[in-house]
Amino acid sequence: MNPHYPIHVKMEGMLCAVIGGGEVAQRKVGSLLECGAKITIISPEITPLLAEWTEQGKINWKRELYQGQDLSPYFFIVAATNHRHVNYSVYEQAKRTKAFINIADRPDLCNYIVPSTVKRGRLVISVSTSGASPSLASKLRRRLEREFGQEYEGYVDFLAQMRLKVLQEIKDATVRKQIFQELLDDRYVEAPSLQREQMADALLQQVKQREQL
Numbered sequence: 001m002n003p004h005y006p007i008h009v010k011m012e013g014m015l016c017a018v019i020g021g022g023e024v025a026q027r028k029v030g031s032l033l034e035c036g037a038k039i040t041i042i043s044p045e046i047t048p049l050l051a052e053w054t055e056q057g058k059i060n061w062k063r064e065l066y067q068g069q070d071l072s073p074y075f076f077i078v079a080a081t082n083h084r085h086v087n088y089s090v091y092e093q094a095k096r097t098k099a100f101i102n103i104a105d106r107p108d109l110c111n112y113i114v115p116s117t118v119k120r121g122r123l124v125i126s127v128s129t130s131g132a133s134p135s136l137a138s139k140l141r142r143r144l145e146r147e148f149g150q151e152y153e154g155y156v157d158f159l160a161q162m163r164l165k166v167l168q169e170i171k172d173a174t175v176r177k178q179i180f181q182e183l184l185d186d187r188y189v190e191a192p193s194l195q196r197e198q199m200a201d202a203l204l205q206q207v208k209q210r211e212q213l
C-alpha cells in the first residue's frame with residue numbers, strides 16, 4: 001500500500017511555519033506563497049530572496065534559532081535547517097499539534113510530502129515518487145512542462161466558461177457530454193483565444209439547431 005493521498009489543499013490565509021532559511025526553505029516558501037499562505041520563518045539567517053519577501057511584507061521573519069518554540073498556531077510546519085538534530089526537535093514539537101509536518105531531511109517523519117508541479121493557471125499537474133526519487137519527479141515535471149505549454153492557462157479558463165454556458169443552454173445530458181468531448185480536441189488548445197471562442201459558438205449554434213429539429 002502507498003499511504004500518500006493526493007489532495008489539493010486551499011492554503012490561502014493558512015498559518016505556516018518554516019524553520020531554516022536556506023535554499024530548501026526558499027523553495028518551500030515560494031510555492032506556499034504562490035497559494036496565499038501566511039508564512040513565518042524562524043531562522044538566524046535567510047537567503048537574499050527570502051529577505052526581499054520579508055521587506056516586501058510577504059512573509060514574517062523571526063530572526064532566531066529554533067530552540068523548541070511553540071508551533072501550535074501553525075497548520076503547516078516545515079523543518080529545513082542544515083542540522084539534523086534541529087529538524088528532529090521541530091518534529092518533536094510539531095507532532096504534539098495536528099499540523100501537517102514536513103521534515104526536509106527525514107521523509108520517514110513527514111506526514112505530507114510535496115510533489116513536483118507544473119502550473120498553468122488553474123491546471124495543476126503534480127508528480128510524486130512518494131519520496132523514492134525526487135530527481136525522477138523533477139525530470140518528469142520538466143517533460144510535462146514541454147508537453148503542456150502556457151497556452152493551457154487560457155484554454156482551461158475557456159473550458160470553464162464553456163462548461164457554465166453549456167450547462168445553462170443545453171438541456172440534454174448526452175449532448176452536453178458530446179460537446180465537452182469535442183472541446184477537448186487539440187484544435188481548441190492550439191487556436192488563438194478569439195478564434196477558439198468563435199469555433200465554440202459555431203459548435204453551440206449547430207447543436208442548438210439540431211436540438212430544435
Ligand SMILES: C[C@@]1(CC(=O)O)C2=NC(=C\c3[nH]c(c(CCC(=O)O)c3CC(=O)O)Cc3[nH]c(c(CC(=O)O)c3CCC(=O)O)/C=C3\N/C(=C\2)[C@@H](CCC(=O)O)[C@]3(C)CC(=O)O)/[C@H]1CCC(=O)O
Pocket residue numbers: 027028031102104105106107110112113114115116117127128129130131132133134135137138141
Ligand atoms: C518535488 C520537490 C518539491 C519541493 O521541495 O518543493 C521535492 N524535492 C525537490 C527538489 C530536490 N530534492 C532534492 C534535491 C537535491 C538533488 C537530489 O538529491 O536529487 C532537489 C533539488 C533539485 O532537484 O534541483 C533531494 C532531496 N529531497 C528529499 C531529500 C531527503 C531524503 O530523501 O532523505 C533529499 C536529499 C537531501 C540530501 O541531500 O540530504 C525529500 C523530498 N523531496 C521532495 C520533494 C519530497 C518527495 C518528492 C517525491 O519524490 O515525491 C520529499 C520526500 C519531502 C519534501 O521535501 O516534501 C522539489 C522540486 C523538484 C522540481 O520540480 O524540480
Ligand SMILES: NC(=O)c1ccc[n+]([C@@H]2O[C@H](COP(=O)([O-])OP(=O)(O)OC[C@H]3O[C@@H](n4cnc5c(N)ncnc54)[C@H](O)[C@@H]3O)[C@@H](O)[C@H]2O)c1
Pocket residue numbers: 019020021022023024025042043044045046047064065066067080081082083084086103104105134
Ligand atoms: N526535501 C528536500 O527537497 C530537500 C532537498 C535538498 C536538501 N534537503 C535537506 O534540507 C536541509 C536544508 O538544506 P539547505 O540546502 O536549504 O541548507 P542551507 O545550509 O542552505 O540552509 C540552512 C538554513 O538553516 C538555518 N538554521 C541553522 N540552524 C538553525 C536553527 N537552529 N534554527 C533555525 N534555523 C537554523 C540556517 O541559518 C540556514 O538558513 C538539509 O537537511 C538538506 O539535507 C531537503
